[in-house]
Amino acid sequence: MSTQPLFPPVQAEAPMDPARQRAQALREALHHHAHRYYVLDAPEITDAQYDQLFQELQALEAAHPVLRTPDSPTQRVLGAVLDGFAPVRHAVPMLSIRTETDTTAGGAQAFDARIRRELELGEGAEDVQYSTELKFDGLAINLRYEFGRLVQAATRGDGETGEDVTQNIRGIGQIPLRLQGADAQAAAVIEVRGEVYMRRDDFERLNERQRQAGDKTFVNPRNAAAGAVRQLDPALSRKRPLSFFAYGLGDVQGWTLPPTHAQVLDALHAMGLPVCQERAVVAGAEGLLSFHQRVGAQRDALPFDIDGVVYKVNRLDLQRRLGFVTREPRWAVAHKYPAQEMVTVLNTIEVQVGRTGKLTPVAKLEPVFVGGTTVSNATLHNVFELRRKGVRVGDQVIVRRAGDVIPEVVGRIPGARAQYVPNFHMPRSCPVCDSAVVRERGGMDHRCSGGIYCPAQRKQALLHFASRRAMDIEGLGDKLVDQLVDGGLVTSLAGLYSLQLAQLAGLERMAEKSAQNLIDALERSKATTLGRFLFALGVRQVGETTAKDLARHFGQLDALMAADEAQLLAVRDVGPIVARSIHAFFAQPHNREVVAQLREAGVSWAESDGTQKDAGPQPLVGKTLVLTGTLPTLGRDEAKALIEAAGGKVSGSVSKKTHFVVAGEAAGSKLDKAQELGLTVLDEAGLLALLQSPPAVT
Ligand SMILES: NC(=O)c1ccc[n+]([C@@H]2O[C@H](COP(=O)([O-])OP(=O)(O)OC[C@H]3O[C@@H](n4cnc5c(N)ncnc54)[C@H](O)[C@@H]3O)[C@@H](O)[C@H]2O)c1
Numbered sequence: 001m002s003t004q005p006l007f008p009p010v011q012a013e014a015p016m017d018p019a020r021q022r023a024q025a026l027r028e029a030l031h032h033h034a035h036r037y038y039v040l041d042a043p044e045i046t047d048a049q050y051d052q053l054f055q056e057l058q059a060l061e062a063a064h065p066v067l068r069t070p071d072s073p074t075q076r077v078l079g080a081v082l083d084g085f086a087p088v089r090h091a092v093p094m095l096s097i098r099t100e101t102d103t104t105a106g107g108a109q110a111f112d113a114r115i116r117r118e119l120e121l122g123e124g125a126e127d128v129q130y131s132t133e134l135k136f137d138g139l140a141i142n143l144r145y146e147f148g149r150l151v152q153a154a155t156r157g158d159g160e161t162g163e164d165v166t167q168n169i170r171g172i173g174q175i176p177l178r179l180q181g182a183d184a185q186a187a188a189v190i191e192v193r194g195e196v197y198m199r200r201d202d203f204e205r206l207n208e209r210q211r212q213a214g215d216k217t218f219v220n221p222r223n224a225a226a227g228a229v230r231q232l233d234p235a236l237s238r239k240r241p242l243s244f245f246a247y248g249l250g251d252v253q254g255w256t257l258p259p260t261h262a263q264v265l266d267a268l269h270a271m272g273l274p275v276c277q278e279r280a281v282v283a284g285a286e287g288l289l290s291f292h293q294r295v296g297a298q299r300d301a302l303p304f305d306i307d308g309v310v311y312k313v314n315r316l317d318l319q320r321r322l323g324f325v326t327r328e329p330r331w332a333v334a335h336k337y338p339a340q341e342m343v344t345v346l347n348t349i350e351v352q353v354g355r356t357g358k359l360t361p362v363a364k365l366e367p368v369f370v371g372g373t374t375v376s377n378a379t380l381h382n383v384f385e386l387r388r389k390g391v392r393v394g395d396q397v398i399v400r401r402a403g404d405v406i407p408e409v410v411g412r413i414p415g416a417r418a419q420y421v422p423n424f425h426m427p428r429s430c431p432v433c434d435s436a437v438v439r440e441r442g443g444m445d446h447r448c449s450g451g452i453y454c455p456a457q458r459k460q461a462l463l464h465f466a467s468r469r470a471m472d473i474e475g476l477g478d479k480l481v482d483q484l485v486d487g488g489l490v491t492s493l494a495g496l497y498s499l500q501l502a503q504l505a506g507l508e509r510m511a512e513k514s515a516q517n518l519i520d521a522l523e524r525s526k527a528t529t530l531g532r533f534l535f536a537l538g539v540r541q542v543g544e545t546t547a548k549d550l551a552r553h554f555g556q557l558d559a560l561m562a563a564d565e566a567q568l569l570a571v572r573d574v575g576p577i578v579a580r581s582i583h584a585f586f587a588q589p590h591n592r593e594v595v596a597q598l599r600e601a602g603v604s605w606a607e608s609d610g611t612q613k614d615a616g617p618q619p620l621v622g623k624t625l626v627l628t629g630t631l632p633t634l635g636r637d638e639a640k641a642l643i644e645a646a647g648g649k650v651s652g653s654v655s656k657k658t659h660f661v662v663a664g665e666a667a668g669s670k671l672d673k674a675q676e677l678g679l680t681v682l683d684e685a686g687l688l689a690l691l692q693s694p695p696a697v698t
């Protein structure tokens with residue numbers, strides 16, 4: 001070896017050598033975090049922090065080559081095979097990609113310069129052609145096709161040996177079980193390499209579901225995807241929506257490779273594999289750089305997370321000439337963007353009241369640059385999630401900001417606190433209007449019960465009040481409500497009815513004619529029905545149908561306002577949660593006041609004695625139905641309306657209490673569940689027949 005250790009041998013062996021100690025500490029830390037990340041899918045630090053430790057070790061080893069041990073994380077791909085999965089020995093190792101440490105223009109130039117040097121290209125030589133792609137933030141998968149059929153899917157593992165996840169991968173709709181084209185079907189082996197990932201919207205929906213169920217949420221889409229693929233139960237894995245992009249090849253037998261990488265991707269696309277079309281073939285450092293900048297500008301708008309772009313030498317013969325170092329090819333590099341997860345300090349927790357009355361704990365942070373902007377507020381979602389994450393004021397927390405999603409605190413950096421910090425509690429009264437804060441039983445969210453009275457909910461309350469199926473005030477939309485509330489013209493629902501023509505005409509972008517139209521619409525809306533009025537009040541849990549049922553049952557508003565929970569329960573379809581919500585609403589003096597003000601303003605309806613009977617035959621009284629999939633002729637709303645008109649109830653989830661499941665095209669897990677429970681499953685024709693049947697005896 002030509003490189004001499006920098007320290008005299010005696011000292012190099014001495015236990016006190018600080019460089020050696022540091023390298024040892026870094027190796028141990030990296031092994032620990034790699035295990036948390038790759039094996040347990042439960043990282044404790046951000047990728048940026050991990051990369052920093054990794055780069056520190058790389059630099060240390062470069063300066064002191066004697067410190068480079070064969071088991072160093074810089075020398076091999078980390079990862080392992082989880083118990084319960086069969087190991088798969090890769091025919092061609094699955095490697096990592098070198099990361100260009102410089103995230104600025106210099107990164108692209110450094111890579112191009114290195115490639116030119118290694119290919120021994122002189123000053124005057126032509127620019128190297130590169131295939132430029134996105135670096136998807138998911139989990140690497142090797143798909144083995146034999147004679148066009150998917151026979152095995154495996155994770156990367158430690159690069160030599162991965163996990164057999166064929167069953168789980170078969171559940172991903174985007175991955176073809178059979179390749180298209182005679183060539184692909186004639187090939188003895190085509191191994192396709194790509195990334196399994198989760199789209200941001202799928203991730204948000206998944207986490208919202210977890211949150212509402214009080215279950216653990218996932219830190220980021222990569223983590224959720226990795227967890228889903230490495231789920232021992234394929235049925236659980238299928239519940240998580242996963243996507244896939246192919247980006248390369250592994251072992252290939254009996255298929256002739258095209259001359260360039262870009263053509264390989266075209267060929268994979270033609271075989272029916274999803275290949276991301278956000279890619280290009282570019283020349284030289286300048287081409288790399290403009291791709292990096294173009295993608296960087298669009299990064300937030302992409303439907304999935306990327307942590308950078310990947311540059312690959314396009315010609316496969318040049319790739320072969322460049323070859324590999326231990327854990328990565330020499331012909332490719334990842335050029336990253338600013339991290340989407342960063343660590344900062346949680347200064348305080350404030351409570352915000354949203355438009356719908358939901359109280360959200362919001363973290364006030366030491367400002368931190370994350371995902372391309374400076375963030376100082378991040379949501380903590382709800383108090384249960386906050387508790388589960390164990391976050392307290394003063395903690396070092398991980399903040400994530402990706403795309404247009406609101407920044408959130410995804411966890412804390414484990415470590416002892418210097419002093420005792422009390423746990424966070426939700427306030428008992430609304431920080432905006434002082435109304436009582438309530439939580440629906442079993443629900444995860446706290447809400448202000450101020451409804452139509454709470455200024456934080458004013459805009460939403462006005463919009464709902466004016467909406468077509470409520471008071472139907474034409475012309476009172478989003479923008480106008482903003483103007484009216486922000487300008488202080490309307491401070492309560494009843495305030496709408498004292499608006500003057502001159503006030504409206506004075507508003508920006510409001511013509512005299514539209515102002516008059518609105519005055520007319522307000523006037524017209526005064527004559528309404530009790531059902532519409534009840535719905536317009538925006539009582540939680542009281543939708544349009546319940547409002548109508550209540551109106552029919554009580555006939556008079558005063559009777560309804562005076563009803564106790566037991567009397568409310570006598571109304572068709574009103575259960576305990578709904579009854580409690582209605583009762584709580586009318587128990588608040590300020591809500592009664594709003595109602596009185598509206599009546600005073602002239603809002604009126606015809607009252608009855610409440611004995612009005614339901615019209616038409618009601619064969620489905622007391623029956624609960626669940627709709628799933630697409631029906632051949634009936635829309636979902638239509639089917640629901642028919643069922644409700646027949647006295648039945650439509651529920652969103654299948655349980656033992658479900659009487660019928662109506663299944664159409666592409667019915668999903670609800671159908672599985674129904675079959676599991678042995679419920680009666682109907683198609684559209686079956687539903688229609690049921691609607692015609694004689695009234696049920698209940
Ligand atoms: N937070 C932690 O504790 C922790 C621990 C370990 C690793 N990590 C993170 O994991 C990453 C470590 O890297 P790695 O060795 O897995 O490599 P890597 O993820 O940086 O790069 C290699 C991988 O990139 C993926 N990839 C995405 N798009 C690609 C494309 N177009 N072409 C080719 N490959 C593409 C492939 O899955 C491939 O396996 C780093 O970002 C690191 O921060 C974090």
Ligand SMILES: [Zn+2]
Nearest residue numbers: 430433448454
């Ligand atoms: Zn309030």
